Every structure is written in structure tokens, then in C-alpha cells.
Amino acid sequence: DAGITQSPRHKVTETGTPVTLRCHQTENHRYMYWYRQDPGHGLRLIHYSYGVKDTDKGEVSDGYSVSRSKTEDFLLTLESATSSQTSVYFCAIKGTEDTQYFGPGTRLTVL
Amino acid sequence: QQQVKQSPQSLIVQKGGISIINCAYENTAFDYFPWYQQFPGKGPALLIAIRPDVSEKKEGRFTISFNKSAKQFSLHIMDSQPGDSATYFCAASLQSNDYKLSFGAGTTVTVRA
Numbered sequence: 001d002a003g004i005t006q007s008p009r010h011k012v013t014e015t016g017t018p019v020t021l022r023c024h025q026t027e028n029h030r031y032m033y034w035y036r037q038d039p040g041h042g043l044r045l046i047h048y049s050y051g052v053k054d055t056d057k058g059e060v061s062d063g064y065s066v067s068r069s070k071t072e073d074f075l076l077t078l079e080s081a082t083s084s085q086t087s088v089y090f091c092a093i094k095g096t097e098d099t100q101y102f103g104p105g106t107r108l109t110v111l
Numbered sequence: 112q113q114q115v116k117q118s119p120q121s122l123i124v125q126k127g128g129i130s131i132i133n134c135a136y137e138n139t140a141f142d143y144f145p146w147y148q149q150f151p152g153k154g155p156a157l158l159i160a161i162r163p164d165v166s167e168k169k170e171g172r173f174t175i176s177f178n179k180s181a182k183q184f185s186l187h188i189m190d191s192q193p194g195d196s197a198t199y200f201c202a203a204s205l206q207s208n209d210y211k212l213s214f215g216a217g218t219t220v221t222v223r224a
Contacts, residue, residue: 042214102154
């Protein structure tokens, strides 16, 4: 699992509340990514980071923000959760070659 | 728009049979094409990957065939086993674009014993 942990693993929240998901890696990788997985869409990139304090938007970034103050941690924040953000969220790191390795995921339900 | 299109959405194969999943891509600049395997409740795991200068790559029972002129690539699972029952995703990325992956929608493979 390339030393990637995600927390929490499951979360239920209400519409309008802020939510922060955490991705932690132990191997000092430069690149980190947040994806969401929804049926029929595969995985879609939300935001990514190419270094401490260096982040950029992905394909579906609206309603999400990220921060990376340390190499090992990459946080994804839903500023005001909506039901359309109910999904499974995966963090990934870029390892050797061009390969990305994924964490175990966080299942988020917004009621 | 979806940069990688994957088919079929699902398939059922008998034990010992061959599973074939196809993907087509739009961006001719893509330079890395991985396949991921995902079991329920788990994150995607890299299965096998290929670069566009190679037409075929084999690892055990899994083979990628790559057709650069047609902008297509496929995964063949030989001698399919019940343990291969999973969802498979093709993807593509570009080193100069920060290695960001574009995924196909996924194929659920069921291997019947």
C-alpha cells in the first residue's frame, strides 16, 4: 500500500458542514493526489500537490480545497458539503516510474 | 470530456477463459498507460503498465496490447480464475502534465467457477 493511510475511513455528515479528509504517507514522495470514485465515472482527479505548499486543481475541483504544509500530509477540505459530494475518496502518491499508488479510501456520505 | 473510454462495462467469463477489456484514448501525447485492479472496499492496485513505444507487455496471465496508430490498448486476462473477479480500470498519463491520471469508467469482471 506504499505507506499511505487515509482518515477517517468512513464519515457521515450533514449538508452544509465542513469536512476534512487526511492523507498521510511515510515515504517522502513529492507528488500526492486526491481522486473521487463514483459509479460510471471511474476515478476523477480533484486536486493534486507537487510539493509542500504547491497545489493545483484537477478535473472536478469545485467545492474542494487542499493544503499541504508537510511532505507527509495532504488534506482535502469540503468547505460546505453537499449531497453531490457523497463519494469514495482516494489519495494517491507517485512512486517510481510514473506509477501512482492508492490509499485504502474514505467513504463519505452527505445527508 | 472523458479522455479515456473503456468497454465493456461488465463481463462474465468461465473459469479458464480469456477476459478482454478495451480502452481508447484521445490525447496522443499520453506516455504511460497503467491498468488497475480493484476489489470491493479496497483502493485500486497497479496491475500492469505499458509505454507507447512497446506493442505488448506480458506479466504472468495478464497482457497489455497497445496500438498507437489506433489510439487503443487492451488488457487480456488468460486462464481467468475466480480470484480475478474485480473491477479493472485503464488509465493514461503524461509526465509533462504532472503525471495526472485520466481513468476509464471501469469494467467489472466476474469469473464463474
